[in-house]
Amino acid sequence: MSGRAIFTTAFLLKGSFIVALFILIFTSSVSYKHTVVIAESTELLVRSYKIQIQLEQLVSYVKDAETGERGYIITRDSDFLQPYNTARDKIKGTLFALQYLTSQNLRQQHNLDSLLLLVNLRLALLKSSLEISSAENLNKRWLEENMTKGRKTMDIIRSQINKMIDLEVSNFNEHQKKYNREISITPIFTLFLFTVTLIFLIFSYLKINQDLEIQKRTNEKLLISIESIKHAEIIGEFGTSQWNLKTNKRYYSDNLYALLGCEPQSFEATVENFLKFVHPDDRHIVTNGVKEVTDNNPFPVEYRIIRKDGEIRFFKSIGKFITDNGNSKLYIGISRDITQQHLTEQALVERNRELEHSVNELESFNRVASHDLQEPLRKIQTFISRISEKELSAMSETSKEYFARIKTSASRMRTLIDDLLLFSRANKIEKVFEKTDFNQILESVRQELSQTIEEKNAVIRSASLPTLNVIPFQIQQLFINLIGNSLKYSNPDVPPEIKIECEIMSAGTSPILEGNASTNYYKISVTDNGLGFEQKYADHIFVLFHRLHNKSEYPGTGIGLAICKKIVENHNGFITAKGIPGIGSTFTIFLPA
Amino acid sequence: MHILLADDDEDDRLFFRDAFEEIKIKTKVETVNDGVELMNYLTQPNIKLPHILFLDLNMPRKGGIDCLLELKRMDQVKNIAVVIYSTSASEEDIEETFVLGANVYLKKPNDFSTLKKTLEAVITTNWQYHTSGLNRDNFILSI
Numbered sequence: 136m137s138g139r140a141i142f143t144t145a146f147l148l149k150g151s152f153i154v155a156l157f158i159l160i161f162t163s164s165v166s167y168k169h170t171v172v173i174a175e176s177t178e179l180l181v182r183s184y185k186i187q188i189q190l191e192q193l194v195s196y197v198k199d200a201e202t203g204e205r206g207y208i209i210t211r212d213s214d215f216l217q218p219y220n221t222a223r224d225k226i227k228g229t230l231f232a233l234q235y236l237t238s239q240n241l242r243q244q245h246n247l248d249s250l251l252l253l254v255n256l257r258l259a260l261l262k263s264s265l266e267i268s269s270a271e272n273l274n275k276r277w278l279e280e281n282m283t284k285g286r287k288t289m290d291i292i293r294s295q296i297n298k299m300i301d302l303e304v305s306n307f308n309e310h311q312k313k314y315n316r317e318i319s320i321t322p323i324f325t326l327f328l329f330t331v332t333l334i335f336l337i338f339s340y341l342k343i344n345q346d347l348e349i350q351k352r353t354n355e356k357l358l359i360s361i362e363s364i365k366h367a368e369i370i371g372e373f374g375t376s377q378w379n380l381k382t383n384k385r386y387y388s389d390n391l392y393a394l395l396g397c398e399p400q401s402f403e404a405t406v407e408n409f410l411k412f413v414h415p416d417d418r419h420i421v422t423n424g425v426k427e428v429t430d431n432n433p434f435p436v437e438y439r440i441i442r443k444d445g446e447i448r449f450f451k452s453i454g455k456f457i458t459d460n461g462n463s464k465l466y467i468g469i470s471r472d473i474t475q476q477h478l479t480e481q482a483l484v485e486r487n488r489e490l491e492h493s494v495n496e497l498e499s500f501n502r503v504a505s506h507d508l509q510e511p512l513r514k515i516q517t518f519i520s521r522i523s524e525k526e527l528s529a530m531s532e533t534s535k536e537y538f539a540r541i542k543t544s545a546s547r548m549r550t551l552i553d554d555l556l557l558f559s560r561a562n563k564i565e566k567v568f569e570k571t572d573f574n575q576i577l578e579s580v581r582q583e584l585s586q587t588i589e590e591k592n593a594v595i596r597s598a599s600l601p602t603l604n605v606i607p608f609q610i611q612q613l614f615i616n617l618i619g620n621s622l623k624y625s626n627p628d629v630p631p632e633i634k635i636e637c638e639i640m641s642a643g644t645s646p647i648l649e650g651n652a653s654t655n656y657y658k659i660s661v662t663d664n665g666l667g668f669e670q671k672y673a674d675h676i677f678v679l680f681h682r683l684h685n686k687s688e689y690p691g692t693g694i695g696l697a698i699c700k701k702i703v704e705n706h707n708g709f710i711t712a713k714g715i716p717g718i719g720s721t722f723t724i725f726l727p728a
Numbered sequence: 729m730h731i732l733l734a735d736d737d738e739d740d741r742l743f744f745r746d747a748f749e750e751i752k753i754k755t756k757v758e759t760v761n762d763g764v765e766l767m768n769y770l771t772q773p774n775i776k777l778p779h780i781l782f783l784d785l786n787m788p789r790k791g792g793i794d795c796l797l798e799l800k801r802m803d804q805v806k807n808i809a810v811v812i813y814s815t816s817a818s819e820e821d822i823e824e825t826f827v828l829g830a831n832v833y834l835k836k837p838n839d840f841s842t843l844k845k846t847l848e849a850v851i852t853t854n855w856q857y858h859t860s861g862l863n864r865d866n867f868i869l870s871i
Contacts, residue, residue: 510737513836513837516839517837520839520840
């Protein structure tokens with residue numbers, strides 16, 4: 136989430152800066168425009184005012200000339216002509232000033248031209264009135280006419296000037312109106328812009344603040360993660376390395392240094408420096424390994440490290456390429472100290488080899504037992520049979536007795552070898568499981584043992600037995616051995632009764648079945664009324680060559696029950712024995728359902 | 729009837745000859761001491777081939793299996809009836825010799841009278857008949 140939030144914050148910062156800049160430029164230009172407009176208005180106002188003053192002055196100069204003239208006409212004192220004489224120059228100056236002031240207004244210039252004509256006319260009338268009054272024979276009528284004309288002209292001048300002033304005033308008003316119109320929208324607009332900017336800035340501030348908070352929390356989490364990884368590295372005996380392919384910069388974790396027997400960050404993280412620690416014979420493994428790593432194949436490599444203190448350790452490294460938000464490709468390597476594992480594995484391999492050796496020896500023992508031991512025995516027995524046939528009658532009684540004992544020992548040896556072979560075959564033979572009906576197995580066992588059953592007058596009762604996936608001949612061997620035992624170790628006075636029972640049960644109900652994957656077991660028990668045995672021997676009787684009876688009383692090799700145990704174990708089952716001396720014994724087998 | 733035994737064991741050769749002497753059927757018994765001698769015997773020029781060959785499996789120089797393999801490839805001798813005559817009766821040996829074309833598998837008996845009975849049974853077998861109906865069940869001969 137942090138990547139996206141930081142990206143948004145950066146975008147927001149950039150955006151608000153651009154918007155603020157835009158608003159600043161806009162408001163500056165608006166203010167500049169306002170200032171310009173105000174300056175223009177002021178100038179206009181000043182000009183109108185100057186024009187008005189000049190016009191007033193013009194009128195007053197004309198009036199001065201008029202007044203002077205009148206005074207002269209009445210008094211004939213030439214002093215009164217003083218204003219009249221200066222008026223012309225003054226009027227000229229005023230007109231020049233007006234011409235300059237109105238230079239930008241065509242209408243006003245036009246008016247000025249008319250005013251100029253009127254003023255000249257008035258001055259001409261003044262001049263002619265002066266001439267009339269100065270003449271020897273004063274023509275009173277002419278003077279009156281002239282003066283009336285003058286007064287009328289003066290009226291026109293006044294109205295002309297008023298007209299010009301009015302025009303100035305209306306010009307100014309119009310300008311003022313336009314200015315007001317322009318200026319009246321901008322405060323609202325500016326205020327609006329400022330408000331928007333303010334909202335925008337506040338929003339940005341809040342958002343950035345929020346992101347900073349998130350970033351702070353993320354940083355905290357990151358810090359915890361980093362600490363966890365550091366701890367994990369120490370406990371798990373591994374170190375990490377990073378390699379930025381863009382900048383070619385590398386970083387090795389503290390524990391990687393520790394695994395090399397160095398202080399954290401005590402040398403620069405470079406391939407060359409790392410390779411210094413790799414066993415010279417294994418350096419090519421590391422350099423090739425890095426090249427083989429692809430996006431989908433971490434390419435694990437194993438190599439030796441010579442630590443700073445000279446100790447050789449075994450390392451296993453895997454690598455991975457990742458691409459971060461900034462599109463830099465990173466190589467992440469994880470190196471693990473697998474020395475312990477390696478040593479254990481080596482010990483295991485060694486042990487396996489020893490075991491294999493033992494198995495081979497056992498197999499050659501089987502070979503010896505099956506062939507090489509049998510051959511001399513067979514010859515001994517054949518010679519015995521030859522002597523029995525031909526020479527026995529010629530022997531002394533003692534020799535006959537000894538000879539009988541030789542014969543018994545030889546046949547016992549024969550039984551031992553045969554049983555031993557059966558036992559090793561229970562181990563070795565390929566285990567082919569077939570669906571097998573136990574009732575049928577039992578039937579063939581009965582047939583095989585029929586002679587003994589008849590001799591001993593035995594009764595075998597059996598419950599209905601299941602059909603299971605087993606190795607048929609082994610199960611048959613199992614029943615032959617169990618029932619054979621019951622017949623063999625029977626009470627001499629009582630006919631043997633053998634009872635075979637079967638039930639299905641779940642693993643939890645019996646302590647010996649606990650913790651096994653198969654939940655249901657078939658419990659098949661073989662109970663007899665024979666000699667039984669003391670319960671303390673219950674476990675001993677399954678041990679190879681272990682016998683409870685003297686072999687002169689009951690012949691046997693002590694292998695039969697060991698074979699039974701082996702067969703049951705081959706079927707992932709269990710076998711137990713229970714005995715009461717003189718009452719009988721029960722052998723129970725548990726086979727996975 | 730001409731009978732040949734290939735067996736490295738002196739005692740076994742003795743039992744074998746003695747047994748045939750006591751059997752009432754008229755036979756001519758010859759013995760060789762190992763597989764190499766056997767092959768030499770069979771490849772002599774103008775040799776009168778035996779009717780039945782008794783072959784021990786475990787012999788020095790050349791074993792019974794190798795002999796069987798070789799002589800079943802030789803046109804003139806491949807039709808001789810071969811009786812495997814061995815101490816062991818391991819499944820592998822029985823399987824292999826059956827596949828290679830032996831006619832009977834005979835485990836050396838533990839007493840002399842059984843040996844006599846068994847050998848008598850072998851030589852009185854109608855080989856023509858036995859070979860045509862040969863299967864794994866009647867391959868192993870037990871008396």
